[in-house]
Amino acid sequence: LSIFSHSMYDDDGGFAGTVVSFNDVTELVLALQAKDDFLSNVSHEFRTPLTSILGYLELSLELGESLPEDVTGYIEVARRNAVRLEQLVEDLLAINAGTFEVHPVTTDIGRTLAEAASSAYVRASRAGLHLVNHAPSSLKAVVDPIRLAQAVDNLLTNAIKYNRRGGSITLDASLDDDGVRVEVADTGIGIEAAELHQVFDRFFRSPSVRTSAVPGVGLGLLITKSIVSEHGGSITVTSEPGQGTCFTMLLPQPGQGTAGSPG
Numbered sequence: 001l002s003i004f005s006h007s008m009y010d011d012d013g014g015f016a017g018t019v020v021s022f023n024d025v026t027e028l029v030l031a032l033q034a035k036d037d038f039l040s041n042v043s044h045e046f047r048t049p050l051t052s053i054l055g056y057l058e059l060s061l062e063l064g065e066s067l068p069e070d071v072t073g074y075i076e077v078a079r080r081n082a083v084r085l086e087q088l089v090e091d092l093l094a095i096n097a098g099t100f101e102v103h104p105v106t107t108d109i110g111r112t113l114a115e116a117a118s119s120a121y122v123r124a125s126r127a128g129l130h131l132v133n134h135a136p137s138s139l140k141a142v143v144d145p146i147r148l149a150q151a152v153d154n155l156l157t158n159a160i161k162y163n164r165r166g167g168s169i170t171l172d173a174s175l176d177d178d179g180v181r182v183e184v185a186d187t188g189i190g191i192e193a194a195e196l197h198q199v200f201d202r203f204f205r206s207p208s209v210r211t212s213a214v215p216g217v218g219l220g221l222l223i224t225k226s227i228v229s230e231h232g233g234s235i236t237v238t239s240e241p242g243q244g245t246c247f248t249m250l251l252p253q254p255g256q257g258t259a260g261s262p263g
C-alpha cells in the first residue's frame with residue numbers, strides 16, 4: 001500500500017482539510033512475484049527431463065560408427081540444442097536466485113566478436129540481411145569471453161529477428177576512458193519510445209512483435225543485461241520506430257571508469 005497525504009488551504013490561508021490518497025500496489029507486487037515464481041518453477045521442471053534427453057543423446061552418439069553418418073549428424077544437432085536449452089534454464093535459475101556470475105579474464109575481444117559475427121553471418125544472409133563487423137580484429141580487454149559472446153549473440157540474434165529483408169546490421173567495438181564499448185546497430189523495425197525502458201524486463205515483448213510470427217519469449221535481453229551488470233557495466237538502447245535500433249554495452253576495465261568494478 002502506498003499512502004500520500006497533502007494538507008489543503010483555502011484562498012485566505014485557512015486550513016481546509018487534508019487529502020489522503022491510498023494506492024493499492026498489492027496486485028502489482030503479487031504479479032511481479034508470480035512472474036518470478038513462474039520462471040523459477042518452469043526452469044526447475046525443465047531440468048530433469050532435459051538431463052535425461054541429454055544423457056540419451058550422448059549415449060546414442062557413443063554408438064558412433066554403428067550409426068549411419070546422417071543420423072549421427074541429426075543427433076549432434078539435437079544435442080547442441082539441448083545444451084543451449086540447458087544453459088538457458090541454468091542462467092534463469094541463477095538470475096532468479098541472485099547467484100548469476102561472470103569470470104572476467106584478459107581476452108582478445110576482437111576475436112570473440114569476429115567469431116560471434118561469423119556465426120550470425122550465415123543466419124543474417126539467409127534472412128536477406130547485410131552484416132558488417134567494424135570491430136578491430138584485435139582488442140585486449142578484461143571480460144568473461146563466453147558470457148560476452150553470449151551477450152553479443154543475443155543482440156545480433158535480435159538484430160536479425162527484428163529486421164526487414166535488405167536491412168543491415170553493424171557490430172562495432174572500441175576502448176576509451178570509460179571502458180570497452182560494444183555496439184550492435186540495426187536498420188530494423190525499431191522500438192516505440194514508450195517501450196524502450198521495458199525491453200530488459202523478463203517476458204517483455206513489444207505488442208507488435210507478439211502478434212507477429214517472430215519467435216521469442218522475452219528473456220534474451222534479461223540475460224544480456226545480467227551479463228553486463230555482473231561485469232559492473234551498463235547497457236543502453238536508442239531506437240527510431242521504423243528506422244532501427246542500437247544497443248550499446250559499456251564494460252568498465254580494471255582501474256577505469258565509474259560504473260563500478262566487476263563483481
Ligand code: ADP
Pocket residue numbers: 158159161162186188189190191199204205206207209215216217218219220221222245
Ligand atoms: P525475445 O526476442 O525472445 O522476444 P528479448 O528479451 O531478446 O526477447 O527482447 C525483448 C523484446 O524487445 C523483443 O520481443 C522486441 O519486442 C524488443 N527488441 C529487442 N531487440 C530488438 C531490436 N533489435 N529491434 C526491435 N525490437 C527489439
